[in-house]
Amino acid sequence: MRKLALSDEILMSVEKPARYIGGEVNAVMKDKKQIDIRFAMCFPDVYEIGMSHLGIQILYDMFNRREDIWCERVYSPWIDMDKVLREQRIPLFALESQEPIKDFDFLGITIQYEMCYTNILQVLDLAQIPLEAAKRTKEHPFVIGGGPCAYNPEPLADFFDLFYIGEGETQYFHLMDLYKEWKRSGGTREDFLKQAAQVPGIYVPSLYEVHYKEDGTIASMMPVCPEAPEKVHKQVVVDVTDTFYPKKPVVPFIKATQDRVVLEIQRGCIRGCRFCQAGMLYRPARERDLEMLKEYASEMLKNTGYEEISLSSLSSSDYTKLEELVNFLIEECSPKKINISLPSLRIDAFSLDVMGKVQDVKKSSLTFAPEAGTQRLRDVINKGLTEEVILNGAGQAFEGGWSRVKLYFMLGLPTEEEEDMKGIAALAEKIAERYYEVPKDQRNGKCQIVVSTSFFVPKPFTPFQWAPMCTKEEFLHRAYVVNHEIKEQKNKKSIKYNWHEADVTVLEGILARGDRRIGSAVRKAYEKGCLFDSWSEYFRNELWQEAFAQCGIDVDFYTARVRAKDEVFPWDFIDIGVSRAFLEREWDHALHGNVTKNCRQGCSGCGAAVYKGGVCHEHQN
Amino acid sequence: MNIRIKFCKTGSLRFISHLDLMRYFQKVLRRAEIDICYSEGFSPHMIMSFASPLSLGLTSRGEYVDIRVHKAPSSAEALERMNAVTVEGMEVLRFRRLPEQSKNAMSIVAAADYEVRFREEQKLPKEWAEKLAKYLEQPAICIQKETKKGKQEVDIRPWIYACSVREGVIDMQLSAGSVHNLKPELLMQSFGEWAGFAVPASALLIHRTELYADLGTETERKLVPLEELGEDIG
Incomplete structure (x- = not known):
């Protein structure tokens, strides 16, 4: 029987001890004597969040297919367990073997959002691994980062030995083979890093030097040795059908946020919304083969016992064989009482028909993400959703029995004016009015419209990477304008308004477009006690502000400043296929309110065609 | 079926x-x-x-x-x-x-069997087993139990159907189910208080071994393991 790392006394003293025991269905156990490489895969947030992440499930399955590698999982210990581990100096351990991760060969950390940066330091600290990569020795694992935030890794450059830029399915085995050779050769830590730097997609921050101009912007970023390339190229799985995907994902005992089979139907998005980082990073859009998806859906349901399956993609409606896939799932799932969840669907006759079959109309709600309140601003952001389409979709839905609508918007988008803010309220009102056009005996009580606004954060590798961000005061003012305007509407009682917190948005903005100099403040904030920053009850803005002040960091320099067209960005050394020239063109189009076609309507020459796959080459086969 | x-x-x-x-x-x-x-x-x-x-x-x-x-x-x-x-x-x-x-x-659950062990690290007074036997000899064992109406004094002695010590393991059969559910940790806590030493729940290893239905009459118990009420499918 597996021996647990923690005593019963400790486990019985914390909330949800099942977070720390491993042993879940489909967790992989191996004999460590037969293993060459021990890889700890970490999601730096609490177990229920981390276990919901598809990327780790894919890589976990991929690594464990190799007999010489044992990949295990580790998550951020929750506040209560954090305290126990610190007080008793118990080193953080992996769930499967329950052994300290400081003894592993690699610690891989997926970096999904900026607000997890202090949790990364927590994991290193509790693992008893030096926070700074420069202080690690041959006794320590190599710490490698990946995920969307690795596309601007610079704020975290001090803490990682390597970053993997792009999709993990492509180069990890190559990197592991190099590591085995290096281990046999008895070389130094630096030897391995220099070899790794030559693997496509691998970025070794210690092999680069950054020089700054007097105004604080970057003058240059150059490799310090011949092994490190000037440009690091994003790695892409060109064929997303003939690749790794887990047929037996790990099934947690406790309810995870994503408590269902997740079937990734495609990667990337054809839409080109100008605020959306994922839409640019994961180009080109690539579809998985229908037959593969059918096979995986059946097998994953059988191997997990889940009672729900969810399709995953940035925009499910764009999957060309969606109707066939959904019909297959309905046929497969309904006799077994398995639910089907279809997020990110455009509301139209087809989706309403499907949703009517798979969910309880009275209980479920329609979701629209117009993102902006007026057509002018929707054109600026290239969100091809018109008022007419929304009102038509909502109208059909109301006639079909729906009565709840969720609307998502962003505030603080480039060029936003008061009229755009008020437009949010006006759109909600029109939807409410549309509802009350349905004859009383055919509708389901009052309608409930929930309007949510988040605050816009400009992200690297988007056309808005040059844009200034609002200050906290400005954000709150805009939310106030919306709130006030909603109260002026005739159907105000049917409209509820929620807005996101502004402090945390500003911090996200600093970290998203930050450079290497930010790292000291991340460390300082962690040392002051910042942790679980994405959990509003634990977010402590005052400590972050103190940390920035003490590190001499001017917050506005990173957020409120207009960036010049030719400014060198901290992330410029990464090549994501999508060219800077394209992003600049798109920024111009945005300011002129010109829309750009989606990838299926016509190619706009973004540059992602270099990968020779996906939507860029659909018509050539 | x-x-x-x-x-x-x-x-x-x-x-x-x-x-x-x-x-x-x-x-x-x-x-x-x-x-x-x-x-x-x-x-x-x-x-x-x-x-x-x-x-x-x-x-x-x-x-x-x-x-x-x-x-x-x-x-x-x-x-x-x-x-x-x-x-x-x-x-x-x-x-x-x-x-x-x-x-x-x-x-239909009416009773449960448990095996209770003390963790090795737990320091116990000598002759605890003899003390336990004495404790059980009491005609009534009254404890404060949390109920919906607040704290209430109840006599748990009738709910202890059996309790004996075998090589450091306490075997007990206790009333269970919807009428009177006596938890072994509560019994041990009561024993500890009576004997004058602390028995925190974390000091105990408790293993349930069987659940029973009572097929007897009002005056006489006839406990039958729940599994015996069904039969194997060939």
Whole structure:
């Protein structure tokens, strides 16, 4: 029987001890004597969040297919367990073997959002691994980062030995083979890093030097040795059908946020919304083969016992064989009482028909993400959703029995004016009015419209990477304008308004477009006690502000400043296929309110065609 | 057709709460492709009921759950299928058909057997076993018990059906179920208070070994293990 790392006394003293025991269905156990490489895969947030992440499930399955590698999982210990581990100096351990991760060969950390940066330091600290990569020795694992935030890794450059830029399915085995050779050769830590730097997609921050101009912007970023390339190229799985995907994902005992089979139907998005980082990073859009998806859906349901399956993609409606896939799932799932969840669907006759079959109309709600309140601003952001389409979709839905609508918007988008803010309220009102056009005996009580606004954060590798961000005061003012305007509407009682917190948005903005100099403040904030920053009850803005002040960091320099067209960005050394020239063109189009076609309507020459796959080459086969 | 399943919950599964265990068990049934019946309505759920929730931290080799199925494989095949898709710490021991019209396990639980050990690190006064025997000789054992009406004094002595010490292990048979449910940790706490030493719950290793129905009369108990109310499917 597996021996647990923690005593019963400790486990019985914390909330949800099942977070720390491993042993879940489909967790992989191996004999460590037969293993060459021990890889700890970490999601730096609490177990229920981390276990919901598809990327780790894919890589976990991929690594464990190799007999010489044992990949295990580790998550951020929750506040209560954090305290126990610190007080008793118990080193953080992996769930499967329950052994300290400081003894592993690699610690891989997926970096999904900026607000997890202090949790990364927590994991290193509790693992008893030096926070700074420069202080690690041959006794320590190599710490490698990946995920969307690795596309601007610079704020975290001090803490990682390597970053993997792009999709993990492509180069990890190559990197592991190099590591085995290096281990046999008895070389130094630096030897391995220099070899790794030559693997496509691998970025070794210690092999680069950054020089700054007097105004604080970057003058240059150059490799310090011949092994490190000037440009690091994003790695892409060109064929997303003939690749790794887990047929037996790990099934947690406790309810995870994503408590269902997740079937990734495609990667990337054809839409080109100008605020959306994922839409640019994961180009080109690539579809998985229908037959593969059918096979995986059946097998994953059988191997997990889940009672729900969810399709995953940035925009499910764009999957060309969606109707066939959904019909297959309905046929497969309904006799077994398995639910089907279809997020990110455009509301139209087809989706309403499907949703009517798979969910309880009275209980479920329609979701629209117009993102902006007026057509002018929707054109600026290239969100091809018109008022007419929304009102038509909502109208059909109301006639079909729906009565709840969720609307998502962003505030603080480039060029936003008061009229755009008020437009949010006006759109909600029109939807409410549309509802009350349905004859009383055919509708389901009052309608409930929930309007949510988040605050816009400009992200690297988007056309808005040059844009200034609002200050906290400005954000709150805009939310106030919306709130006030909603109260002026005739159907105000049917409209509820929620807005996101502004402090945390500003911090996200600093970290998203930050450079290497930010790292000291991340460390300082962690040392002051910042942790679980994405959990509003634990977010402590005052400590972050103190940390920035003490590190001499001017917050506005990173957020409120207009960036010049030719400014060198901290992330410029990464090549994501999508060219800077394209992003600049798109920024111009945005300011002129010109829309750009989606990838299926016509190619706009973004540059992602270099990968020779996906939507860029659909018509050539 | 109604089926009674007996299983054990040991090892690290003791840290899985009852609610999570129910969710886990549903997944086992789906993975094993047991043809279970669902309730009607828009969010159908499996027709299943557990006999008696086991507190977090306790292990057991006598847990029961009743389910209803459309059709069932043989007991041997069901055990094989379920045990092929479960994890270390859970093993399905019985899969038995219940007679028509039988009551579900939850409603008939009347008693439970436990084995209670002290953790080695726990320092115990000498002759604790003799003290336990003395403690049990009392005609009445009154304790404060939290009830819906607030704290109430109750006599737990009638609910202790058996209690003896065998090589450091305390075997006890206690009243269980919906009428009088006496938890072994409560009994041990009461004993500790009486004997003058602390027995925190973390000092005990508690293993449930069986659950019983009472087929006797008002005056005489006749405890029968729940599994004996069903029979194997050939």
